[in-house]
Amino acid sequence: MTVPSPLLEDRTPARETAAASTLPNRPAVGLGAQLLRRKPLGQMVHEAGAGSNGPKLIRSFGVLQLTMISVGATLGTGILVILGDSVPLAGPAIWISFVIAGLAALFSAVSYAEMAGLVPVSGSSYSYTYATLGEGMAWICGWCLVLEYAVSVAAVAVGAGQYVNETLSAFGLSLPDAISQPPGDGGLFNLPALVIVLLAMALLVRGAKESAWINTAIVIIKIVILLFFCIIAFSAFNSGHFAPLLPMGAAGVSAAASRVFFSYIGFDAASTAGEEARNPQRDLPRAIMLSMVIVTTLYVLVAVAAVGARQWTWFEGTQAALVQILQEITHQPWIAFVFSVGAVLAIASIVLTVLYGQTRILLSMSRDGLVPKVFGKVSPRTGTPVAGTLIVGIAVALTAGLIPLGALADATSIGTLFAFALVNLAVIYLRRKRPDLKRSYRVPLYPLTPIVGSLMCIYLMINLGGITWLVFAGWMLVGFVAYFGYGRRHSKVARLSAEEYRVLSAGAPDDDGPTARGHGDDRLSAGSADGPLKVGQR
Numbered sequence: 001m002t003v004p005s006p007l008l009e010d011r012t013p014a015r016e017t018a019a020a021s022t023l024p025n026r027p028a029v030g031l032g033a034q035l036l037r038r039k040p041l042g043q044m045v046h047e048a049g050a051g052s053n054g055p056k057l058i059r060s061f062g063v064l065q066l067t068m069i070s071v072g073a074t075l076g077t078g079i080l081v082i083l084g085d086s087v088p089l090a091g092p093a094i095w096i097s098f099v100i101a102g103l104a105a106l107f108s109a110v111s112y113a114e115m116a117g118l119v120p121v122s123g124s125s126y127s128y129t130y131a132t133l134g135e136g137m138a139w140i141c142g143w144c145l146v147l148e149y150a151v152s153v154a155a156v157a158v159g160a161g162q163y164v165n166e167t168l169s170a171f172g173l174s175l176p177d178a179i180s181q182p183p184g185d186g187g188l189f190n191l192p193a194l195v196i197v198l199l200a201m202a203l204l205v206r207g208a209k210e211s212a213w214i215n216t217a218i219v220i221i222k223i224v225i226l227l228f229f230c231i232i233a234f235s236a237f238n239s240g241h242f243a244p245l246l247p248m249g250a251a252g253v254s255a256a257a258s259r260v261f262f263s264y265i266g267f268d269a270a271s272t273a274g275e276e277a278r279n280p281q282r283d284l285p286r287a288i289m290l291s292m293v294i295v296t297t298l299y300v301l302v303a304v305a306a307v308g309a310r311q312w313t314w315f316e317g318t319q320a321a322l323v324q325i326l327q328e329i330t331h332q333p334w335i336a337f338v339f340s341v342g343a344v345l346a347i348a349s350i351v352l353t354v355l356y357g358q359t360r361i362l363l364s365m366s367r368d369g370l371v372p373k374v375f376g377k378v379s380p381r382t383g384t385p386v387a388g389t390l391i392v393g394i395a396v397a398l399t400a401g402l403i404p405l406g407a408l409a410d411a412t413s414i415g416t417l418f419a420f421a422l423v424n425l426a427v428i429y430l431r432r433k434r435p436d437l438k439r440s441y442r443v444p445l446y447p448l449t450p451i452v453g454s455l456m457c458i459y460l461m462i463n464l465g466g467i468t469w470l471v472f473a474g475w476m477l478v479g480f481v482a483y484f485g486y487g488r489r490h491s492k493v494a495r496l497s498a499e500e501y502r503v504l505s506a507g508a509p510d511d512d513g514p515t516a517r518g519h520g521d522d523r524l525s526a527g528s529a530d531g532p533l534k535v536g537q538r
Helices: 013-020 031-036 041-046 063-074 085-118 125-130 135-158 160-169 191-206 207-232 249-263 267-273 282-308 319-329 334-367 386-402 407-433 448-462 467-491 498-504
Strands: none
Touching: 013 063, 031 125, 031 135, 041 125, 063 207, 063 282, 085 125, 085 249, 085 267, 085 282, 085 319, 085 407, 085 448, 125 135, 125 334, 125 407, 135 160, 135 191, 135 386, 135 407, 135 467, 160 191, 160 334, 191 207, 191 334, 207 282, 207 319, 207 334, 249 407, 267 282, 267 334, 282 319, 319 334, 334 386, 386 448, 407 448, 407 467
16 A cells, blocks of 8 residues: 655655645644654655755765764864863873763763664764654754754854964964954954854865865874874873872762763764765764774873873863973973964864764754755755755854853753763664664663663763753753744654554554554665655555
C-alpha cells in the first residue's frame, strides 16, 4: 500500500503545488500526541542531504576532515588561559583534573559515536532526540543547540580584539579600545569579532570542502604551537614542583575538573557533518573518538609541562600563563607574538567549525518544518545552505560586535550539557526498542556508560550558578513562543494522518498504532537510498 505524504515524495516545484491541496494547514493530531511523535529513522536517512529546494549537500569529508572539525571546535583559547583559574584549585594534580574531565566528556562522546553511525544526518543530537524521544524534546534539544552554537561563536569571537592587539603590539601598533573591546569593557564596537565571524561566514558560503581544508590547516598549526610550548617548558622541567601532588585535596581536583570540563565542549561538531561525510557510518564514530584522544592528550601534556616549569602557586591570577612561562624561560619577545597569532587562529578555527555546525542544525530543523524553509535551502552551485549561512553569520557577527554576552555566554554550558544527556538517553532507548538495527559502533559497557554519562551531565548542570539557570529559563521561554508560533503549525511529522504515520513508522515503535515490521528502515546508509522512500515500500 502506498500512502501519499509530503514527507515522502520528491518535492519538485510541480509536486509542491499538487501536494499543497492535500496537505493540511494544521497538525493532524492533538498537542500531546504531536509532542510525543517520533520521526522514523529510515525517513531521516532517505531525505539526508536534501535541502528544502532539492539539491543535496556534497559528500566530501573523510575521517581526517571530520576529526579536524571536532578538534577545531574543541581545542581553542581555553587551554591558553584556563590554567590561571584551574591550577590554584587542584595544585600540581591539575593534569588529573583534565583526565577526569576528559573521562566525563568521553561518556557522552561514545554515545555520540554510536548515534552518529546509526543516524548519519546533519541534525546531531536534535535528530537523535527526534527519532527517540519525540518532537517536544527534539525542539527543546534543537533550541539548546542554537544557544550552544550561535552564542558560543559570538562569545569566542568577542575575545579576538585582545589577541589582535597583542599581535599588533609586536609592530608597535594597536587598535583603540572603542573598536576592539565589547560594550561594557570600555568599547563601543568590537570590530575584530565582527570581522572574524564575517570571514568565517564567507568561507562557509563558498563550500564545505574548502572550509574543511582551511580548518584542518589551522588546527595543525594550533597543535604545533602547543607542542612547541611543551618542548620549551620541558627544558625547564622540575619534578619537585609536583610535591605535594594534592595540596588542596581530592575536593580541589574535583572542583578543577568541573571547571576544565567545558574545555572539551565541541567534540560533537563532527556529528553535524553526517550528510557531508563520504562514509558516515564508518568515519563519524572514528572522528569523534579520535578527536577526544587528541584533545585530552594535548591538555594533559600542556598541564604537566606548565606545572613542571613553574610552581603551582605561581599560576594564581595569571591570564596568559603559557605566554608568560615561555617569556620567562626564553627571554625572547617574539614568543608573545607567536602565541598571539596562535590564539587568533584558535578563535578563527572555533568560529568556523561551530558556525558550520549551527547552519547544519537549522537545516535539519527546517527540513522538518520546525523553522522557516529558508534555513534548509541548499544552493545547487556550492552545495551549501547559502541563505541560512548568511542569516546566521550576520546575526552572530552583530551579536559579537555589539552585545556584551555576560551570563548569556555562560548559559551555553547548560544547553550543551542538556543536549549531551539527551543523546545518552537516545542510545538507551534505541538499544531497548530497536536492537535489530545495524550499528557501526557500539557503546562499551552498556547500559552503564550512557547512564553514567547522563548522570554526570545532570550533576554538572545542577552545580551551575543560579543566574545561569535564570538565563537558560528565559531562553527556553523564547523557544516555547517560537515553537507554538511557528513550529507547531508547520511540523511535517505532525501533519501526517494517523494512518500515514502508522504505516511510515512500520518497523519502528510508534505512538499512533500497533507496530508493523518489514519496512527495511534499518538500511541506514544514506548512500544506499535508491529513491524517495514511499509508505509501504519493502
